[in-house]
Amino acid sequence: MIPHIRKQIDKSLASFMDQVEKDYKLHLVSPVLYQSIREFSLREGKRIRPLLLILSYKGFSPKGKRISPSIYNASTCIELLHSFMLIHDDIIDRSDLRRGKPTLHRLLGKTAKTNDPKKLGYDLGIVAGDIVYALAIDAFLSVKESPSRKERALKYFIQTAAFTAMGEFIDTVHGVEQLNKVKEKDVFLNYTLKTARYTFDCPLVTGAILAGADNRDIKKLSELGIMIGQAFQIQDDIIGIFETEKNIGKSILSDLDESKKTLLVCHANETLSPAKRKLFLKYFDKRKKTYSDLMAVRKIFVDAGSLQYCVDQVDTRIQKTFKKLRSLKMQEKYRLVIEDAIYQLFKHSNRIAEQYDISMKFYRK
Secondary structure, three states, rough: OOHHHHHHHHHHHHHHHHHHHHOOOOOOOOOOHHHHHHHHHHOOOOOHHHHHHHHHHHOOOOOOOOOOOOOHHHHHHHHHHHHHHHHOOOOOOOOOOEEEEOHHHHHHHHOOOOOOOHHHHHHHHHHHHHHHHHHHHHHHOOOOOOOHHHHHHHHHHHHHHHHHHHHHHHHHHHHHHHHOOHHHHHHHHHHHHHHHHHHHHHHHHHHHHHHOOOOOHHHHHHHHHHHHHHHHHHHHHHHHHHHHHHHHHOOOOOOOOOOOOOOOHHHHHHHHHOHHHHHHHHHOOOOOOOHHHHHHHHHHHHOOHHHHHHHHHHHHHHHHHHHHOOOOOOOHHHHHHHHHHHHHHHHHHHHHHHOOOOOOOOHHO
């Protein structure tokens, strides 16, 4: 079922971008603008957000109901929201790669001849991101559902965009604050706003609202979406330090270079002895990190128990998510597919845990 739905999502996304060319005439403004947005939006990805929206919608729809193809337009809007977030996030992080290819602002830096292509790319990237967000709203409006459900779902979608931007705001502020001022609760607030709301909470809740789920189940979906979203971001932070560049499609040094205040970092900073903390900060505060610095930081995270702590936090949230998921009044076959999709998402954590001899209870058979 998952490959079939993903195929339909990709088809819907490509079809929508074709319609954008006709409706907005972006290619007449600039062929580079349209082609860059199209290529960036259609890049191969997990499509987890639109997938969850479709599964939630089908799971809460009455058995035997004919599902309108327009529901895939709602899934397209979730994927475009994701693209919008990535475009701006890459500008803020000064990233050069996204999904193994140049970031959108790097592509747009070639739009015109200039002595400062980086600035041009950043400026045009911001504008392009705004266009993609407008296109996301457009995609949502073409969904054929009852007006009351559609309005409620759209409001949730827009609120999610605002909350995610708040998370980006917090993340940017954390980036310049001293490490000892950023506590674990601050990190989890950032994870909730920046990742959990739009990656899991919003797709699941939006699909359920459009299908007519009751408020009790919608609340449960939001709660489990936050839990699994936090776990997903913790895993992403682990991957950013312990994975390979080939597997993540961007520089393995990017997270360390940015001195991100992740759960790994905060745990190590709060638990290390003064002498070891001083050594850790020597690497963490270094302006230009090397691969050797990354290896040293990895060892510090392992020795401090920070990797173990973060894997445990992921493990606990996955188990709680599944317990809540199984209490929902949704069609079992779709619930099981959601469970499998989540299971697949966290194999990364399990593989890294096994590499460092850490047990994940969730993956015990």
